[in-house]
C-alpha cells in the first residue's frame with residue numbers, strides 16, 4: 001500500500017468544505033485555520049467541558065458523592081464505544097444515501113493509478129471527516145481532560161482508542177455496504193423497476209428504525225444512569241457480535257482483567273481489518289465506475305393531460321410539477337427530504353410498542369401535525385435547490401416568477417397535504433380521537449401547511465444552493481436554520497389561539513371560545529401566508545434575474 | 550522495440566442488462582499511432598475506452614495494454630495511460646492548480662518537473678490567471694482543458710481521449726492536435742473518440758467506425774474510401790454510407806414538416 005496516495009486523496013477530500021458556503025471563489029486561497037476550524041472548535045469545546053466536569057469532581061467534598069460520580073464516569077466511558085458506533089453508522093449512512101445512485105462519485109479515483117486498497121482506505125477515512133470526526137474529537141478531548149482530574153487516565157486512553165475503532169468500524173461497514181447497495185439495486189432493477197430507489201430507501205430506513213428501536217428500548221430503563229449501566233453491562237452479553245468487542249475490552253479493563261482486555265482489543269482490530277479487506281474485495285469486484293442505468297419504462301410516449309391542467313395550472317407549471325415529482329421519487333439523494341418526516345411519523349409507534357403509552361389523542365395530534373409540518377418545511381426549503389446543476393434549465397426556460405412560485409408552492413402544499421392525510425388517517429384509526437378534536441387539529445394542520453409552505457419556499461429560494469458535489473446541498477445551512485427558527489415562531493403564533501382554548505379546559509378563568517379561536521388562528525395564518533407570498537415573489541424575481549446562480 | 554501492439558483488444562463483449570454495449574470487438578492499435586473511433590451515439594466508443602483502462606470489465610474477452618493484461622494489473626496500466634473522459638467529474642472544490650498538483654503527485658512526478666509542466670501547459674492553453682480559481686467556477690471548456698492537462702502532464706505512453714476537443718476553442722483545439730502529432734512521432738499512442746469528422750480525417754492514422762457495439766470498418770482513409778466504394782468522398786459521406794444513415798433526406802423532410 002502506498003500511504004502517500006492515501007494521504008494525497010484524503011487531503012484533497014478535506015477541502016470539500018469549501019463548497020459548503022456555496023460561494024464561488026476567484027483566486028481561491030486556502031485559509032488553513034478554516035480547514036481545521038471544526039476540529040479545533042470541537043477540541044476546545046471538549047477540553048472546556050472536561051475541565052468543568054473535572055473541577056466539579058475535584059471540588060466535591062462528600063466522598064460518597066465522589067464515589068458515585070466516579071461510577072457514573074466509568075459507566076459513561078464504557079458506553080461510549082457503542083454510542084460512537086451508532087452515530088458513526090448513522091452519519092456515514094446518511095452521507096451514503098445522499099451520494100448513492102447519483103453519479104456524484106468523483107471519477108479521478110477510478111482512473112488514477114491507485115490500488116483498490118488505497119482507494120478504499122482513503123474513502124473510509126474521508127467518510128469520517130467532518131461531523132463524525134468532530135464529535136469524536138469533542139468526546140475524546142473531553143474525557144482526556146476530565147480523566148486527569150478523576151484519575152482514570154489509562155481508562156481514558158483505552159476509551160479513546162475504542163472510540164476510534166468504533167468510528168472506523170462504522171465507516172468501513174458503510175463503505176462495504178455501499179457496494180452491496182449499488183450491486184443489489186442493479187440486480188433488482190429488472191425485478192423492481194421503478195421501485196428500486198424505494199427499496200434502497202427502505203433498506204436505509206431499516207437502519208434508522210433499528211437504531212430507534214434500540215435507543216428507545218434502552219431508554220425505557222428510565223433514568224439516564226440506568227441507560228448507561230445497561231449499555232455498559234449489556235455489552236458483555238453480546239460477546240458474539242464482533243462490533244462489541246472493543247467495548248467489551250473496555251469493560252474487562254475496568255474489571256482489572258488485563259489478559260482479556262488485550263485479547264479483545266486485538267480481536268477488534270483484527271475484525272476492523274477483516275471488514276476493511278471485505279470492503280476492498282467488494283470494491284474491486286463490484287465497485288463501478290458508473291452506476292448502472294435504471295430503465296424505467298419501455299414503450300410509447302403519450303403526452304398526458306391531467307387534473308392539474310383542469311385546476312388552472314398552465315402546461316408549463318404542470319410540467320415543472322411533474323418533473324419535481326419524478327425528481328423526488330427517483331433521485332435517491334433527495335430521499336433525505338423524507339427522512340425526518342418519516343422518522344417523526346414512526347417515533348410515536350415505537351413509544352407505543354415499548355408500552356409506555358396507549359394510542360391516545362396525543363398520538364393523533366402528533367401524527368396529524370408533525371410529519372406534514374416538517375414535510376412542508378423541508379420541501380419548501382429544497383424545492384428550488386433540488387434543481388441542482390440542472391438549474392440552467394429553469395433559467396433558460398420562459399418561466400415567470402409567478403409561475404415558478406405557483407408550481408413550487410402548489411407542489412409543496414399538495415405533497416405535504418398528502419402526507420398529512422395519510423398520517424392522520426392512520427392516526428385516527430389507531431387513536432380514535434373525538435370528532436371535535438379531529439376537526440380542530442386538521443384545520444390547524446391546513447393552516448400550518450399553507451402558511452409554512454410560503455415561508456419555507458421564500459427562504460428556499462433565497463438560500464438555494466445548487467452545488468452537487470460531493471452531494472446535493474439544496475439550501476445553504478444558514479438559511480435552513482433561519483427558516484427553522486422563523487417557522488417555529490410562526491407555528492407557535494398560529495396555534496396559540498387554539499392552545500389557549502385547550503387551556504380553558506383546565507383553567508376555567510381563561511376566556512377563549514372555540515368559534516373565535518380557530519378563525520383567529522386562521523387569520524394569523526393568512527396574514528403570514530400573504531406577507532410571505534410578497535416576499536417569495538420578490539425572491540423569485542431576483543432569482544430568475546441573477547441567473548449565474 | 551517489440552512488435553507487440555500497444556493495445557490489443559480481443560473479442561470483448563459487454564452487456565448492461567438488456568443493452569449490448571459491445572459485441573465481440575477485436576482490434577489492435579500500434580505504437581505511435583493516432584487511432585480514431587467514430588460512430589453514432591451509443592455505438593460503444595466510450596465503453597471501449599473504459600474497457601481499455603479497466604474501468605469497465607468485459608463479460609467476455611480481454612484487453613492487453615502495453616503488454617499487460619488490464620484485468621491482471623490495472624494499476625500499472627493506469628500509471629502509464631492518460632485518460633480524458635467524456636464528461637469528467639473531478640474535484641469541483643479544488644482549484645485547477647491544486648488538481649494538477651494532485652495529479653502530478655499521484656503519478657509520482659518529481660516536483661521540479663511537475664511545476665515546469667503545469668506552468669507550460671497552463672500557458673499554452675491560456676489558463677494562466679485562472680489556475681487559482683475553484684474548478685466549480687470554470688466553464689465546460691476550461692474543465693476540459695484541466696483534465697486534458699492532467700492526462701498529458703505525466704507523459705503517458707498511451708492517451709485515451711473521449712471527445713476531447715468538442716468544447717475547446719479553435720486555438721486550443723489546434724494546439725492539442727499539433728501536440729498529439731508531435732507526441733505520436735515520439736512514439737506516444739493516442740486513441741481518440743470523436744464526432745467531429747474533420748478532426749478524425751485530418752488527425753487519425755487509422756479510423757474504426759463502430760456501429761451497435763461492433764466494428765463496421767477499420768482502416769486508413771484510403772482503405773475506408775475503397776471499402777465504401779466512394780473514392781472521391783470525404784469521411785462524412787463514407788460515415789453515413791457505412792452506418793446506413795446515408796439516405797437522410799426523408800428524415801430531414803419529416804423534421805421540417
Ligand SMILES: Nc1ncnc2c1ncn2[C@@H]1O[C@H](COP(=O)(O)OP(=O)(O)O)[C@@H](O)[C@H]1O
Pocket residue numbers: 290291292293565568569570588589590591592593594595596597
Ligand atoms: N453504466 C451504464 N449502464 C447502462 N448502460 C450503459 C452504461 N454505460 C453505457 N451504457 C450503454 O452502452 C451503450 C454504449 O454506450 P457508449 O459506449 O457510451 O456509447 P458512445 O459510442 O456514444 O460513447 C449505450 O447504449 C449506453 O446506453
Ligand SMILES: [Mg+2]
Pocket residue numbers: 594595596635711742
Ligand atoms: Mg461516448
